[in-house]
Amino acid sequence: MDVRYGVDLGSRRVKVAAEQDGGGYRYLGPFDTAAFYRDHVEPGGGGGTLLYGGLGMEEGLPLAVTGYGRARLGGGALAVPELEAVVAGVRELTGLRDAVILDVGGQDSKALLMKDGRLADFAANDRCAASSGRFMENMCAALGMSLEELGGHWEDPVELSSTCAIFGESELVGLLGEGVPRERLAAGVNHAILRRLLPLLARFPAASLVLTGGVAYNNALRRLIGERLGTEPLVPHPPDFVAAVGCCRLGARVEEGDDGRI
Amino acid sequence: MARIGITTTVPVEVIYAAGHVPVDLNNVFVSSPACGELIEEAELAGFPRSFCAWIKGIYGAVRRMPDLGAVVAVTQGDCSNTHALMETLQCEGMEVIPFAYPYERDYDLLRAQVEGFARRLGTTLEEAQAEMRRLDRVRRKARRVDELSWKEGLVRGLENHLALVSCSDFEGDPEGFATKLDLLLEEVAKRRRDEGFRRAEDMVRLGYVGVPPMAPELYEYLESLGARVVYNETQRQFSLPFDTGDLVEKYRRYSYPYSIFYRLRDIRREAARRRLRGLIHYVQSFCFRQVEDIILRRSLDLPMLTLEMDRSSRLDARTRMRLENFVSVLRKDRG
Numbered sequence: 001m002d003v004r005y006g007v008d009l010g011s012r013r014v015k016v017a018a019e020q021d022g023g024g025y026r027y028l029g030p031f032d033t034a035a036f037y038r039d040h041v042e043p044g045g046g047g048g049t050l051l052y053g054g055l056g057m058e059e060g061l062p063l064a065v066t067g068y069g070r071a072r073l074g075g076g077a078l079a080v081p082e083l084e085a086v087v088a089g090v091r092e093l094t095g096l097r098d099a100v101i102l103d104v105g106g107q108d109s110k111a112l113l114m115k116d117g118r119l120a121d122f123a124a125n126d127r128c129a130a131s132s133g134r135f136m137e138n139m140c141a142a143l144g145m146s147l148e149e150l151g152g153h154w155e156d157p158v159e160l161s162s163t164c165a166i167f168g169e170s171e172l173v174g175l176l177g178e179g180v181p182r183e184r185l186a187a188g189v190n191h192a193i194l195r196r197l198l199p200l201l202a203r204f205p206a207a208s209l210v211l212t213g214g215v216a217y218n219n220a221l222r223r224l225i226g227e228r229l230g231t232e233p234l235v236p237h238p239p240d241f242v243a244a245v246g247c248c249r250l251g252a253r254v255e256e257g258d259d260g261r262i
Numbered sequence: 263m264a265r266i267g268i269t270t271t272v273p274v275e276v277i278y279a280a281g282h283v284p285v286d287l288n289n290v291f292v293s294s295p296a297c298g299e300l301i302e303e304a305e306l307a308g309f310p311r312s313f314c315a316w317i318k319g320i321y322g323a324v325r326r327m328p329d330l331g332a333v334v335a336v337t338q339g340d341c342s343n344t345h346a347l348m349e350t351l352q353c354e355g356m357e358v359i360p361f362a363y364p365y366e367r368d369y370d371l372l373r374a375q376v377e378g379f380a381r382r383l384g385t386t387l388e389e390a391q392a393e394m395r396r397l398d399r400v401r402r403k404a405r406r407v408d409e410l411s412w413k414e415g416l417v418r419g420l421e422n423h424l425a426l427v428s429c430s431d432f433e434g435d436p437e438g439f440a441t442k443l444d445l446l447l448e449e450v451a452k453r454r455r456d457e458g459f460r461r462a463e464d465m466v467r468l469g470y471v472g473v474p475p476m477a478p479e480l481y482e483y484l485e486s487l488g489a490r491v492v493y494n495e496t497q498r499q500f501s502l503p504f505d506t507g508d509l510v511e512k513y514r515r516y517s518y519p520y521s522i523f524y525r526l527r528d529i530r531r532e533a534a535r536r537r538l539r540g541l542i543h544y545v546q547s548f549c550f551r552q553v554e555d556i557i558l559r560r561s562l563d564l565p566m567l568t569l570e571m572d573r574s575s576r577l578d579a580r581t582r583m584r585l586e587n588f589v590s591v592l593r594k595d596r597g
Binding site: 068081082083084108118119120121122124126 | 565570579580583584586587588590591594
């Protein structure tokens with residue numbers, strides 16, 4: 001039985017975590033964000049209203065929301081800062097209290113420093129989404145590969161030099177035309193993403209590294225980060241629902257009267 | 263009398279002493295309802311998309327100011343993008359007056375620069391010196407606004423920003439601008455009795471370092487999060503809050519055009535006395551000052567958020583997310 005909900009309205013996907021009576025979570029989604037707004041949110045003044053029925057959610061239960069779109073969901077939902085939600089979710093799903101968290105989302109990458117269970121500092125990517133889930137999706141489309149397949153290649157990478165996601169795609173297409181094997185191109189994409197993530201990680205000493213967000217499903221990237229930092233990143237399960245779970249935890253704390261945490 | 267454009271703070275006493283009116287082109291651009299169009303105009307003329315939006319905006323603004331008599335080009339102490347802008351304007355027939363701040367803050371070299379600048383405009387250092395006494399009366403008011411920001415916490419971040427940033431040209435009308443400051447000071451004095459006005463004391467006290475923002479709504483957004491900027495580094499420098507009656511010395515103490523290490527001394531001192539909990543380092547996309555972030559982070563022992571903006575005068579969702587999380591981290595630091 002559900003007791004409360006956490007919703008992460010990401011730039012590409014919406015993830016819903018339903019906390020169960022007696023512990024544990026039920027996961028709904030991920031939904032395409034645009035489709036989610038169209039199908040499950042009733043537009044209105046002061047933000048939209050979530051249509052619980054179509055999602056298999058129970059009306060009237062506490063709801064906490066995070067992500068870029070959260071301001072657009074009114075209806076008494078508790079709005080939670082995104083990075084706080086990631087930290088709370090990592091705590092819940094891994095039991096760790098001290099770690100560096102690398103959260104790679106649809107169009108944003110952030111490195112978070114968690115100290116004693118709290119967000120102590122963070123670094124975010126610059127104004128370019130070429131180290132994000134969206135970049136990976138586009139590259140997969142060009143290569144005709146699934147994300148899972150892309151995650152199978154890390155050796156003998158082709159150097160991709162473009163700084164922009166769009167040019168990166170053109171570059172890839174050009175190399176395909178030259179007859180470069182897809183495996184080497186896929187490895188090149190993974191190395192390109194890694195290169196962009198490293199400056200974020202350089203800010204914090206990573207004693208234990210946790211990888212969250214949908215990109216954490218990419219095996220090759222996990223492996224490359226591990227090689228580079230000398231420590232295999234820990235991936236909470238499911239990595240893309242971490243912020244949604246965090247919403248549930250922060251919502252529960254507020255219900256208990258601890259509003260100093262948000 | 264002519265209107266003389268400036269792209270950064272220069273000894274405006276010289277311009278006023280020569281009977282002209284300075285116009286800070288940054289302010290013309292950023293306060294224009296068509297600021298997006300101005301940037302577009304520069305891009306249509308051939309300025310790259312991956313290029314400082316301030317420069318493009320200034321270029322667009324100048325093109326729409328047919329009454330501008332000349333533009334002062336700071337050839338040292340600002341940036342090479344300004345050089346390119348000036349040469350482009352020159353190529354289009356604009357009169358350009360060079361001015362250089364000596365990197366090592368050498369008094370004699372700076373004096374020679376101010377004298378040359380005065381000669382070029384048909385005035386003298388002595389006349390500019392006399393003009394400084396008039397402008398200093400206005401600067402003292404701006405300084406008072408700044409003091410009330412951090413000592414009594416009665417001034418909003420945006421009010422502080424506007425009062426100080428406008429000292430670069432005094433809006434072309436020092437007396438009119440002084441009246442505006444007087445009104446603001448009266449308003450602020452009333453807040454002492456207003457229990458409803460939030461004091462900085464009850465908020466997260468922030469410092470803002472780097473060039474002034476492309477999106478001044480940043481200040482109001484921070485207020486809505488329960489944080490207030492009580493230190494605007496560069497804007498405060500524009501108001502030259504230095505106790506000296508010597509014009510050359512005044513511009514020698516001004517930090518913006520000199521080395522980052524000299525700037526750091528100022529930032530450290532102000533961060534301590536204003537009891538700042540964190541710093542926002544604003545960097546303009548494609549600006550060399552983005553690299554200064556490395557030095558600032560290594561040199562300052564304060565939580566710092568680096569905020570990069572390009573061309574939009576609105577805060578986008580990413581920027582809001584960063585600000586919100588930064589304020590929330592600082593609030594928890596309090597324990």
